[in-house]
Amino acid sequence: MPKRDLLLRAIHQNPIERFPVWLMRQAGRYMKEYRELREKEKDFLSLCKNVDLSVKISLLPLELLDVDAIIIFSDILVPLEGLGLTVRFVEGEGPSVEWDGKVGSLKKYDPESNSFVYQIIQRVIGEQQEVPVIGFAGAPFTLASYMIEGGASRDFLRTKLFMWEREYDFGRLMEILTDTIYDYLSAQIEAGCHVVQIFDSWAGALSRSDYEYHVYQYTDHLIGRMKEKYDIPVIYFFRNSSSFMDFALNLRADVLSLDWSVDISEVSLKTDKVLQGNLEPAVLYAEEETLKLKTLELLRSVPRKTGYIFNLGHGLAPDMDFNKVKLLVDTVKNYNIP
Numbered sequence: 001m002p003k004r005d006l007l008l009r010a011i012h013q014n015p016i017e018r019f020p021v022w023l024m025r026q027a028g029r030y031m032k033e034y035r036e037l038r039e040k041e042k043d044f045l046s047l048c049k050n051v052d053l054s055v056k057i058s059l060l061p062l063e064l065l066d067v068d069a070i071i072i073f074s075d076i077l078v079p080l081e082g083l084g085l086t087v088r089f090v091e092g093e094g095p096s097v098e099w100d101g102k103v104g105s106l107k108k109y110d111p112e113s114n115s116f117v118y119q120i121i122q123r124v125i126g127e128q129q130e131v132p133v134i135g136f137a138g139a140p141f142t143l144a145s146y147m148i149e150g151g152a153s154r155d156f157l158r159t160k161l162f163m164w165e166r167e168y169d170f171g172r173l174m175e176i177l178t179d180t181i182y183d184y185l186s187a188q189i190e191a192g193c194h195v196v197q198i199f200d201s202w203a204g205a206l207s208r209s210d211y212e213y214h215v216y217q218y219t220d221h222l223i224g225r226m227k228e229k230y231d232i233p234v235i236y237f238f239r240n241s242s243s244f245m246d247f248a249l250n251l252r253a254d255v256l257s258l259d260w261s262v263d264i265s266e267v268s269l270k271t272d273k274v275l276q277g278n279l280e281p282a283v284l285y286a287e288e289e290t291l292k293l294k295t296l297e298l299l300r301s302v303p304r305k306t307g308y309i310f311n312l313g314h315g316l317a318p319d320m321d322f323n324k325v326k327l328l329v330d331t332v333k334n335y336n337i338p
């Protein structure tokens, strides 16, 4: 068990002396040290497969920001290669995924195809016993959307048409992804990570009924199966939740990670689940005084003495200022829970 177990105590709703803090995309291009290590590999995917470098990068936020958790350096698209797909990260263009649209052409996922990820987890735990280590995966819908769109999308039109017009194939794809993610996260847990986070970044693009009929059952099955097998906290991250918040509250996740479209004090009234988030990342572009003010405003609005983890509503961006990120972390760490 890590020495500084603040995150785990907050998740188990045990007493805490302050709110724990970590940040999504905490190891990224906004750090000079990351950019230097990034140059040692030809592209982002090769960097993810380089265990030595990925371990160093995973540790940077602990060394430079003294955050309360380490999230493994990798990407949600990494396991898609194990389904036989070509995944590319082209500089300045974002990720791309090549798939012929045929469910039958997908390879059976072998978790060993991602053994480098489990090695990174083991090495990160070997190199520091200070804070908990978070493993992660994309949620079935978010991964399906990358496969169907071939990359990032603004409107998810192809995904929606596929879902409505090829309902049977969509269901099979969601089943395959659910099993894949289960195997992938299981191997991460067996490698020793203390918490897992499931990123459903794009589920918020759906209407309420589409989330209900095409997404909820798979996400719920995935989380339920994880919880039946492993005694480990599961965090569910989602955005633009207004249409499906009640479904998210029903998932068997221990922690819900919220974006800034919701008021955390209102969500607190509806659930005993642990909450994470939900500072608007744009606050990091503000002047120092504004940044502190907005951060304290959020912290004061949390009507809890435990069961809350500070984070942003979404990830840090490459053009953010390291000193502001450090100020943010320190502001949270200096805040006394009333």
Ligand code: CP3
Residues within 6 Å of the ligand: 023, 024, 025, 026, 027, 028, 029, 038, 044, 071, 072, 073, 074, 075, 076, 077, 089, 090, 091, 092, 093, 094, 095, 136, 152, 199, 201, 315
């Ligand atoms: O949080 C962390 O620090 C852990 C590492 C992590 C990365 N991506 C590293 C990364 C995690 C947890 C992710 C998750 C991820 N990846 C999500 C879910 C969270 C979210 O942001 O909604 C999504 C949708 C992706 C897909 C993805 N990967 C995108 C949209 C991009 C940005 C494209 C770009 O060119 O910036 C990536 C690349 C990526 N993943 C980077 C990092 C640090 C930037 C790569 C670089 O250094 O150039």
